[in-house]
Amino acid sequence: MSAAAAAPDPGVRCGRRLPGPSRRVRLRRSLSVRCAEARQCPDALIDIALHATATAASGAEHGGTHGARRARGDVAAPRHADIPERVPGTARGRLRVLPFLTARRAPTVAAPVRALKRLPLIVAAALLTPAAALAVAELVVTDADRLAVYREFRTAFDAHRYSDALPLATKLVELTEEQYGASDRALVNPLCNLGTTQYRLGDYKHAEDSYVRSVKIAADTGGNGDRLLLRPLHGLGATYYATRQFEDANVTLQRALDLSRNLDGLLNPGQLTILDPLIGSLVSLERHSEADREFQYAVRVAESAWGSTDPRVVRPVDRYAHWLEHMGRYPSARAQYARALTVGEGAGTRAARLVIEPLLGIARTYRLEATNGNEEEGAQYADPFAQSGFGMTSERSPRGLNPDGEKALLLALQTIDRMRPVDHQVRGKTLMELGDWYLCADQTDKSLARYREAWKELEQAGSTAPLDEPRQLAYRAPASSVTRSPLAERTNAEEHSVEATFTVTRDGHVTNVTTNSSDASTGQQRLVLVAVKRARYAPRLLNGEPAETQGVTLMEKLLTKKPRQS
DSSP states (O other): OOHHHHSOOHHHHHTOOOOOOOSSOOOOSOHHHHHHHHHHOHHHHHHHHHHHHHHHHHHHHHOHHHHHSOOTTOOOOOOGGGSOSSOTTSGGGOOOSOTTTTOSSOOOOSSHHHHHHHSOHHHHHHHHOTHHHHHHHHHOOOHHHHHHHHHHHHHHHHTTOHHHHHHHHHHHHHHHHHHHOTTOGGGHHHHHHHHHHHHHTTOHHHHHHHHHHHHHHHHHHHOTTOGGGHHHHHHHHHHHHHTTOHHHHHHHHHHHHHHHHHHHOTTOGGGHHHHHHHHHHHHHTTOHHHHHHHHHHHHHHHHHHHOTTSGGGHHHHHHHHHHHHHTTOHHHHHHHHHHHHHHHHHTOGGGGGGGHHHHHHHHHHHHHHHHHOOGGGGGGOOOTTSOTTOOSOOOOOOOOOOHHHHHHHHHHHHHHHHSSSOOHHHHHHHHHHHHHHHHHTTOHHHHHHHHHHHHHHHHHHTOOGGGSSOEEEEOOOOTTBGGGSOGGGGGGEEEEEEEEEEEEOTTSOEEEEEEEEEOSOHHHHHHHHHHHHTOEEEOEEETTEEEOEEEEEEEEEEEEEOOOOO
């Protein structure tokens, strides 16, 4: 019995009955059909190679002129016309199996050596050692191989097991390179998946490399308007943002945003995930007017896609409200929080969580407006400590706290208490806000009681970290501070810094204020020390009790006009 006859018939496993091996094999099907079957069943490649080995060996066995005669069952390499130009199921119509079936003529087996010389090298190796055919088959990468690896990768990635997903993502890239080449479009998504996995693991350097390569292949093979560019551009921009390369992040994300709008429309909701890091980059670059425009655009996109009352609108509205709050535009921020609250209330009791953050925001803007002043009204006030002719706005006496802020906090607390199960993390955060409110209203006893309750809730949630250090509640920077000066003014100004050191008492007051280091003038240092003395902090809690904290520092950067050049 020949070696081919001993091999298992792969046709049984793949659902097709391939010809059985024998000393002289009779091909019952055309070789073009056999090629297609080999593509769908990897084992079929092994079987065909072994059949060819058995046939050639049978001719060589007899030798001389007897072996030169073509018996009816002899297997010869097919003519070029017998091989289909496109095998169904193969990528791009390329015949990736049976590379030895490409000879134009059938070799006559007059003698073993002569026959081997006429066959391609890979067939010659198979004729001499049938086991070599098995090795050849194992080296061929198929779509099924890559699909199996991708499924394993996706299972690990979706389960947030990124360390397990990383080697699978790397393997998928390697298999794709082996199957299609190092610059084929098929690599764009595997490289992007690899970059995303590296990004989630915090390996930003290698994530950047993967995204850059993915972007280059997509642009080279499909042009700058190719849809395949969207994901790698987004990932590359997010990586730049994570590594504080804000200018590069802005350029890359703007490119992704323009592509998204060109492909899917100006108001498509898919651009919202691109807008998030883009806005963050603009804020970090202090391009505030552009950031404000993109915040508003995100709200408009969400409302256009889902309607103004859809719960999905709450997130972009809430982010815009936080931005306005950060800029000291408290009435405008409060209006956006109220807008988000209305949407959350309309979502029903199942979406009760949606109203909590807007309620906290409404209370917080009332408190900050009373203690820090309102930048939208800043032009009405004059800073008595500002240098003549420089600075924007100024200090004013704190107003009383609006009672609507306290009502909003109590309503948020009632909403949380009705939730089942109770979210201790959210309840602890709300109690902290309520404690901050009472502290700024000079109701120290009520404030400390709320802080103690908050500490217990956070302890049940697993971490009391938010209460482990003093938190700044009220601080009005001098008018010459960098944070309160327009970007345009800085080109004609010099920057100086003052670092103040102080103690935060258990009731949140600031004492023992001194200058730790400074390159500013004596007058500027005095401005900072006065501002720090007026600040108010929430005390840290030690084992659930308020505690004094020494050595707290604050760094303030100030601007002064450049001297005139004579």
